[in-house]
Amino acid sequence: MNKHIKLFTLPLFIGLALLNTTSAETTSLDSAVETKLLAQKDVVISQNKVDALVSKTDEMVQKYRDAIRKTDSLNTYNGQISRLVRQQKVALNAIKRQLDNVEETQRDIIPFMVRMIYTLEKFVELDLPFLTQERQTRVAGLKTIMDSPDVSLPEKYRRIMEAYQIEMEYGRTLETYSDTVKLENQEFTVDILRVGRLLISFQTLDGKMSGVWNRKSKSWEKVSSEYNRSIKQGLQIAKKQAPPELIKLPINMSEKE
Numbered sequence: 001m002n003k004h005i006k007l008f009t010l011p012l013f014i015g016l017a018l019l020n021t022t023s024a025e026t027t028s029l030d031s032a033v034e035t036k037l038l039a040q041k042d043v044v045i046s047q048n049k050v051d052a053l054v055s056k057t058d059e060m061v062q063k064y065r066d067a068i069r070k071t072d073s074l075n076t077y078n079g080q081i082s083r084l085v086r087q088q089k090v091a092l093n094a095i096k097r098q099l100d101n102v103e104e105t106q107r108d109i110i111p112f113m114v115r116m117i118y119t120l121e122k123f124v125e126l127d128l129p130f131l132t133q134e135r136q137t138r139v140a141g142l143k144t145i146m147d148s149p150d151v152s153l154p155e156k157y158r159r160i161m162e163a164y165q166i167e168m169e170y171g172r173t174l175e176t177y178s179d180t181v182k183l184e185n186q187e188f189t190v191d192i193l194r195v196g197r198l199l200i201s202f203q204t205l206d207g208k209m210s211g212v213w214n215r216k217s218k219s220w221e222k223v224s225s226e227y228n229r230s231i232k233q234g235l236q237i238a239k240k241q242a243p244p245e246l247i248k249l250p251i252n253m254s255e256k257e
Contacts (some may be wrong), residue, residue, distance in 0.1 A: 171196045181220050201234075
């Protein structure tokens with residue numbers, strides 16, 4: 001019986017030994033697996049760090065490239081601005097020279113324009129007495145704008161030349177209008193007939209008396225009644241009430257010594 005027990009105990013011991021061996025091996029395997037997992041975890045962490053570092057590096061490289069591009073753009077912009085500034089300086093210098101020339105021109109042209117107005121005023125004063133009020137008002141207007149700082153120099157000159165042009169046109173036109181004339185200390189309402197600057201005559205509204213302006217005496221004079229009809233014809237032509245035709249006018253009377 002004791003022998004039987006020994007035989008039974010040995011397998012149990014061997015089983016326990018095997019169990020102990022297996023348990024040790026399992027512990028060792030678990031330790032190895034754990035070590036492997038930790039190593040893999042470290043690798044993953046390291047890889048993540050590497051990836052993060054690479055990403056950061058890429059970001060820094062991109063920022064650097066962006067900075068380079070911005071620097072290039074800024075240099076290009078600054079170069080353009082520098083060229084623009086140089087061009088502006090050249091333009092400003094040119095304008096300054098022009099202004100200097102304008103000031104010099106103004107010093108010369110303003111007295112010239114004043115003389116032109118004075119000459120026009122005297123011309124109207126010595127000319128045939130037609131549209132006297134209108135022409136004198138025009139001259140007065142020129143004097144006014146010459147003293148106005150709100151009117152540019154070119155506009156002043158244009159207005160003066162316009163007035164001269166109007167006066168020139170008077171010498172090439174036929175005109176009639178109503179006015180009053182003083183003759184032998186009496187005033188008469190009349191129709192005026194102007195033939196350029198060759199003749200200015202009048203006729204009373206009833207057509208019974210006609211006259212001309214005597215340049216020498218600077219006064220109105222009656223003319224022979226034989227001119228009544230021709231002066232009336234001239235008035236009708238000027239009013240476009242009759243076609244143009246040859247008429248006899250007392251031109252010599254206006255020029256007599």
